[in-house]
Structure formats: C-alpha cells, structure tokens
Amino acid sequence: MQTPVQIDFQGMPVDEHMRESIIGHVAKLEDRFGRVTACRVMVKAPGGHHRTGGLYEIHIRLALPNGKEVDVGRTPQNDERYADKAFAINDAFKRARRQLQDQVRHLQGKVKEHEASPLAKVARIDHDGGFGFLETADGREIYFHQNSVLNSAFPRLRVGTRVAFAEEMGEKGPQASTVKIAGKHGMR
Numbered sequence: 001m002q003t004p005v006q007i008d009f010q011g012m013p014v015d016e017h018m019r020e021s022i023i024g025h026v027a028k029l030e031d032r033f034g035r036v037t038a039c040r041v042m043v044k045a046p047g048g049h050h051r052t053g054g055l056y057e058i059h060i061r062l063a064l065p066n067g068k069e070v071d072v073g074r075t076p077q078n079d080e081r082y083a084d085k086a087f088a089i090n091d092a093f094k095r096a097r098r099q100l101q102d103q104v105r106h107l108q109g110k111v112k113e114h115e116a117s118p119l120a121k122v123a124r125i126d127h128d129g130g131f132g133f134l135e136t137a138d139g140r141e142i143y144f145h146q147n148s149v150l151n152s153a154f155p156r157l158r159v160g161t162r163v164a165f166a167e168e169m170g171e172k173g174p175q176a177s178t179v180k181i182a183g184k185h186g187m188r
Contacts, residue, residue, distance in 0.1 A: 012045035
C-alpha cells in the first residue's frame, strides 16, 4: 500500500485490539489482491442514534489504481449482531472483499458481458394457426410458434411489431425459441 492505513475511532477511545484486527484484515486484502493504494476505516461506537442504536458502524474506503474505489459504509438496520464489535468488523471486511474482488475482475477484463437479444419484426402471422415469421435485420425469415411468445402476448402481435428473440435450429430450419415484444428503444 502506498500510504499507511488510516483508522478513525468516533465516539470511543482508541481500541488497540480493534486496530490490530483491522490492520490484519487490510493485510489479508493486500495479500489476496495487491492493488490497494490507500485504506481508511472509520469505527463509530454504538450510540443513541435512532436508526442504529447500540450497533457499531464500520465504514471502509479502499483506493485502487486508476481512481477506482471500494466503499463499504452501510450498517444493516436492525441487525443486532452489529452490537458485537468483532462481528461488525468481520462483516464489513467480508463485504469489502466481495466488492474488491468485483473491481479487480473488472480491471482485469474478466467481467462477463451479456449479449443483447437480436431484434426483428413480425413479417407474417397466422393467429388462427398459432404461428408466424420474423424478419431479421439481415433479411432472414425465422419461424415462431405461439408457445414461444412470452407473457401470453401472441394475440397482441401484428405485422410490423418489433420483437426480441432467441434463435435455435429446428427440424425445418431456424426458429425462434422465445419471442418477446421489444420496448420503445428496440429496432424500428
């Protein structure tokens, strides 16, 4: 770490046992991730606060490269386990570890990106037969059955209706396994 760990005790005297526990937790984070540039921990003693009366509040701010931060600061309301200072510290650092893990994955480019469903418009529909065909952006036609239309929306489909779909190979060629009416920002 580029700067020493800052630990602030509010509403209570400095507790050396808590300080050592916090420093140990920070060391474990550094051993595991090694990319923390600064750390500040605030420990607020239980008080007569109407929302968190009798509970320790632990706030952790970790600075990472490229201006990224991990900020853990919310004490769960009505969780009496936070009356125990060891539990409060352990839980706050557990949440910090999860958030730091997510940030490191993001920095390393290991975050999964979900592909958007392809969009099409209804080209032909046979309400009596319970099927239709979609026209994709590249001009292909894809068969769909009324059972593949989500939210029981088959009766609302008309020629020109914009839809998102999932394509699979059927016995007679490509077909849509799911069809969902597209929102306002889909393909026109």
